[in-house]
Structure formats: C-alpha cells, structure tokens
Amino acid sequence: MTPFQYTRANDVADAIKQIATDPYAKFIAGGTNLIDLIKYDVEGPSRLIDISHLPLRSIEPTSAGGVLIGAMVPNADLAYHPVIEERYPMLARAILSGASQQLRNMASTGGNLLQRTRCFYFYDTATPCNKREPGSGCSAIDGVNRINAILGTSEACIATHPSDMCVALAALEAVVHVIGPAGARTIAIADFHRLPGNTPQRDTNLEPDEIITAIELPPKGFSANYSYLKIRDRLSYAFALVSVAAALELDGETIKEARLALGGVAHKPWRSTAAEAALLGQRADATAFAKAADWLLHGAKGYGHNNFKIGLARRAIMRTLDQAARGTPQSISDKKIR
Amino acid sequence: MTHPGTATPAARIAAVPEKIPVTLSVNHKPAKLVVAPWTTLLDALRDHLNLTGTKKGCDHGQCGACTVLVEGRRINSCLTLAAMQEGAEITTVEGLSRDGELHPLQQAFIDHDAFQCGYCTSGQICSAAGLIAEGKARTAAEIRELMSGNICRCGAYPNIIAAIQQAMERS
CATH class of the missing domain: 3.30.43.10 (Uridine Diphospho-n-acetylenolpyruvylglucosamine Reductase, domain 2)
Structure with missing residues (x-):
C-alpha cells in the first residue's frame, strides 16, 4: 500500500x-x-x-414529480426508503441484489456509480491491463475471461461494470447531478459510463475534479410491471454473470412502454432503443420477448470462456420480461426463478 | 483539469504523511488514538486498542469476519479508515454482553453449536445483531440472504440460522 x-x-x-x-x-x-x-x-x-460527512444524505421529491437522492445516501438506506420501495421497487431490488448488507450500509449512492471493474486482471498488478496501465495490453481477451464482457468491447478492454444499482438506474433513465470548478451540470445515466474504446482507463465522463452531488429519478417508476433478475455463481453476495432490469407499461396485454437494461455484460449498463421499440404495441408474450432479446444482444461476441453468457443473457431477458408482464418480480430471498 | 498520468508512488507525496489523532467511542468507552492515515478501523481495534475479538479474515470485505457495529449499523471494519469514524460509537463483540450476562446471540450460538473453528463467529454475531436491529428478516430464507456477507468455511450455516432465529424470537 x-x-x-x-x-x-x-x-x-x-x-x-x-x-x-x-x-x-x-x-x-x-x-x-x-x-x-x-x-x-x-x-x-x-x-x-x-x-x-458532507450533507448530501436526503431523499426528496422533485418539482417534476420524481425523486432526488443525495450522493451520500448509503445503498441500504436507499433500498429500504419507503418512497423507493413503493414507487421504484426495481431500483430497491437491484440494490439489494448487490454486495452484502455490511457493504450496502457503507457504500454511497454516488460511489456505487464509480465502482471500478472486478476483472481479475485489473486487480492483478503482475499482469498487463490497459485500464490499470494504459498501453500495457489486455490480459483478459486471451485469458480466463468467463466474467468479462460480450457487448461494446474493444481490442483494448473487455471489462464489465460491476454495479447492480446502475442497471436499474439505466432502465429508469436517471440523471446524475455533478459539481466542479466550472459549476454544476447534469449527465444522463446513459452518458455517464463509457465504453472502453481506446481509453479504458476512463470509466465515466465525470471529470477528476468533479463531485457527484445527487441522482435524480424521473417520475416513472414502473412499480406495477417490473423485475430485476441477477444470475451469478453463488445464490447471494457475488457479482452478476448476467443481470436484467425489465420494466413495462401495459394496456391490457399490449405493451405501451418498455425499458430493458443488462448488467454484467458490458463496460456500462447495456440498453438498446431498438430492443425497446420492438416491444411497443406488441402483445406481452414470448414471441415479442424473443425479438427484444435478439435486438438487445445484437452484435454480442464471446471471447471463449464467456461464450455461455450470450445464451444465458437471452434466456434471462425473456424470463425477466415475462416476470415483469405477469407482475411477479424476482424475489430477493427466494432464489427459485419462476 | 488535466491528469498528469502515472507516477512512482514516491513522487506523489512530498513527505511521509504524519500520524493523525482520532477519537472513537468503543464499547461506550472513549478511545484516543494517534494513527497513520491509512489505518483501517479493524487495525485500530486490534493493534491499537487490543480488542482482538474482531477478526481479520480476508481484509478485503469478502468474508465478514471483521464485522462491527458503527452507530448500531453493521459494517466491514477492514474497508473503512479509523480517521473516517472520528467521534463514532463502535460496538465490537467484546461490547455485547451486559453486566456479566452473555448477549442473547452469544448464548444462542452456544445453545445451537453454531460454530466449529470459531474464527468467523464474532463477525457472525455482530452481523446478526445488526440484522435484528434492521428488522428486515423474518423467514430463514431472508436471514440467509441478509447474512450472506458472513462466510463460514466450516459450513456451520444451518446452526447459525437456528441460533439467529432463537435470538430473534427472544428479542
């Protein structure tokens, strides 16, 4: 150290x-x-x-009808907040799917966005890693890459973003509030995390001298038809191999609006406007869900050990959409996937 | 702001950082320390205050052996700095008993033989105390989920769950 x-x-x-x-x-x-x-x-x-110790610990309603979450609100407090439980249950469940209660008691909302990858080679300073040491090479591409990305990768980096919370935030189209020497600005969650490209050392578009002050949730929480499904090597307390946040707005059996985001598969929470558009106006059934899965996984590429993630993600997307449509979200404690 | 890139660690700091004073309240007693800035709460408890009931397992937040209560909330003491907890009330396993009586969780762990080697036990008990205070777990499945941050390599989990259930019923 x-x-x-x-x-x-x-x-x-x-x-x-x-x-x-x-x-x-x-x-x-x-x-x-x-x-x-x-x-x-x-x-x-x-x-x-x-x-x-900064006074950024409040959870308050916004004039737009959404919620503003202070950057220092601990993850556990956010997940158990009555407004979040009632109006944004997909976010609550995504948070409770991640880490352990001890870690959720410590970890801040802002910090959750800034988690670095759990790629084995990023942590192993004896091996090359372009994210840790730009220009040194990527050990994962030809290495043990079972946990690595299948979407949005580059020749420089196939790391994934480890957060569960951010997957739900992506589906909810949250907005990140930041302040720096040049003043305050907001960044849409979709633009906050980056793809690795040639600069995998940069995880986000936050500048080094800026600070996250709050996360804003828009009014729509999709509390009737949602699910967060996380597939991992243990039943609890492990990072996602694949996770899915799915939210639907239904008119009878017809899909009026759809949000879909994947975790564990890319350098950022993975969304596709084509996948969500493909669901609009469709009957909420397996045919429509399969089409959405195909769009969302369009261009997916395995690197050997992680080829299984493509099929796993496809089945997880279909199952999570089905859970959302039925109004039976995945339970946090009952591990059976129904 | 431009980032000047990687430098050798020695070039990043002008001088070896000075030790800093930290005041904690540990098991309801004030504790004044002078520690290096990078001293974790875990190392402060074990090496500076001689409270070795809190165990260092992985030292990376993966095993839960170092679990203590800060202001009544369970955390991993290996992943916070002592300096960050200035003024906080810390409860370790040494602080759970009252007037010579074991804490209900300590008694329950004995009643249910909820350990073998015992290395994870103080973390399990502090974590379970936090769990009961949170009031979010009712069923065995919910206890298992919310205790997943505490690893027991002996595999005493069924007895740990039974012990926590007993303590929950009596609290």
Whole structure:
C-alpha cells in the first residue's frame, strides 16, 4: 500500500477546492471499493479527501414529480426508503441484489456509480491491463475471461461494470447531478459510463475534479410491471454473470412502454432503443420477448470462456420480461426463478 | 483539469504523511488514538486498542469476519479508515454482553453449536445483531440472504440460522 494523507472536506465547495490542488488526490465516501483497490496497489492516491460527512444524505421529491437522492445516501438506506420501495421497487431490488448488507450500509449512492471493474486482471498488478496501465495490453481477451464482457468491447478492454444499482438506474433513465470548478451540470445515466474504446482507463465522463452531488429519478417508476433478475455463481453476495432490469407499461396485454437494461455484460449498463421499440404495441408474450432479446444482444461476441453468457443473457431477458408482464418480480430471498 | 498520468508512488507525496489523532467511542468507552492515515478501523481495534475479538479474515470485505457495529449499523471494519469514524460509537463483540450476562446471540450460538473453528463467529454475531436491529428478516430464507456477507468455511450455516432465529424470537 502506498502511504497517503487524509483530509476531510467541510462542504462541497471545500471538496472541489481541495481536489484542485492535488492531481493525485481522490475523494473517499463509503470506501468499500477504493480502500480495497489501495490495498491491492491498483490505486495509489497521494491523499484521500473524505466527503462521507458532507450533507448530501436526503431523499426528496422533485418539482417534476420524481425523486432526488443525495450522493451520500448509503445503498441500504436507499433500498429500504419507503418512497423507493413503493414507487421504484426495481431500483430497491437491484440494490439489494448487490454486495452484502455490511457493504450496502457503507457504500454511497454516488460511489456505487464509480465502482471500478472486478476483472481479475485489473486487480492483478503482475499482469498487463490497459485500464490499470494504459498501453500495457489486455490480459483478459486471451485469458480466463468467463466474467468479462460480450457487448461494446474493444481490442483494448473487455471489462464489465460491476454495479447492480446502475442497471436499474439505466432502465429508469436517471440523471446524475455533478459539481466542479466550472459549476454544476447534469449527465444522463446513459452518458455517464463509457465504453472502453481506446481509453479504458476512463470509466465515466465525470471529470477528476468533479463531485457527484445527487441522482435524480424521473417520475416513472414502473412499480406495477417490473423485475430485476441477477444470475451469478453463488445464490447471494457475488457479482452478476448476467443481470436484467425489465420494466413495462401495459394496456391490457399490449405493451405501451418498455425499458430493458443488462448488467454484467458490458463496460456500462447495456440498453438498446431498438430492443425497446420492438416491444411497443406488441402483445406481452414470448414471441415479442424473443425479438427484444435478439435486438438487445445484437452484435454480442464471446471471447471463449464467456461464450455461455450470450445464451444465458437471452434466456434471462425473456424470463425477466415475462416476470415483469405477469407482475411477479424476482424475489430477493427466494432464489427459485419462476 | 488535466491528469498528469502515472507516477512512482514516491513522487506523489512530498513527505511521509504524519500520524493523525482520532477519537472513537468503543464499547461506550472513549478511545484516543494517534494513527497513520491509512489505518483501517479493524487495525485500530486490534493493534491499537487490543480488542482482538474482531477478526481479520480476508481484509478485503469478502468474508465478514471483521464485522462491527458503527452507530448500531453493521459494517466491514477492514474497508473503512479509523480517521473516517472520528467521534463514532463502535460496538465490537467484546461490547455485547451486559453486566456479566452473555448477549442473547452469544448464548444462542452456544445453545445451537453454531460454530466449529470459531474464527468467523464474532463477525457472525455482530452481523446478526445488526440484522435484528434492521428488522428486515423474518423467514430463514431472508436471514440467509441478509447474512450472506458472513462466510463460514466450516459450513456451520444451518446452526447459525437456528441460533439467529432463537435470538430473534427472544428479542
């Protein structure tokens, strides 16, 4: 571990001021990912600026009819908030599908967006990794890539984004509120995370001197017809091989609106406008779900060990859409997939 | 802001960072420490306060052996810095008993033989105390799901679940 200094930010303005003075400083909030990465020498900040005590812990209604979630709200508090449970149950279940309760008690909402990949080679400093050390090569492409991406990959990187919460946020079309030296701005969740391209070292479009202050949920929560299905190697407390967030608005058996996002398969939560458009006006049945799955997985490519993810994702998409249509979302504790 | 790229660790800091004072409340007693900034809460408890009931298992947030309660909420003490917990009330396994009486969870773990080697036990018990306080688990399936952050390599899970159920009924 590289020695580092520790300072505390008094308010958001102070946090931005502090990070501007030191290009190697990093913010720390929940710390559940960053401290781990420091222990593995994957990250070596000169200083940690503690933002965990900033007053960004409220969950409030917006004038647009949505909800504004403070960046420091712990993941567990968000998942169990009565408004989230009632109006955005897909988000609550996605959060509760991730990590353990101890980690959800620590991890912040803003930090969840900034989790780094769990690719084995990113963590293993003895191996080349373009995300960790740009230009050094990708060990996963020809390596043990069972957990790696099948969509949106590049020759430089086939890492996946590990978050469950972000998959639901993508389907709900959340908006990320940030502040930097140039002022405040908002970033649509679809534009927040990046595909690896030639710059896999950059996970997001957040600038190093900006801070996430809040996540905004639009009014529509799809609380009647939704499901979040996570497929993993253990029944709990493991990262997704494939996860699906599906939300439908139905008029009888006809689909009026559809949202569909995949986790565990790409460098960001994976959505396709074509897949969602293919469901519009259709009867909510296996034929329509299969078409949507084909669109969503269009261009999917395996790298050997992860070829199975393509078929697994197709079946998971169809099952999750069926659960959503029936109004029987996947249970968090009953692991049987019905 | 431009990012100057990778530098050797030595080049990133002008001098070795100084130790910093931290005040915690551990098991209802004030604890004043002077620690290196990178000292985790786990290392502060074990190495500075000699409270070795909290175990270091993986040190990476994967096993749950280091679980303690901060302001009554269960967390992994290996993934937070002592400095980040300035002023917080920390409860470790040493702080659960009252007036010489075992905590109901400690008694339940004995009653149900809910351990073999015992290394995960203090984390299991602190985690279960947090679980009961949260009030989200009722069925065995819900307990299993919400205790999944605590690994028992001896595989004492059925007895751990039974012990937690007993303590829940009596709390």
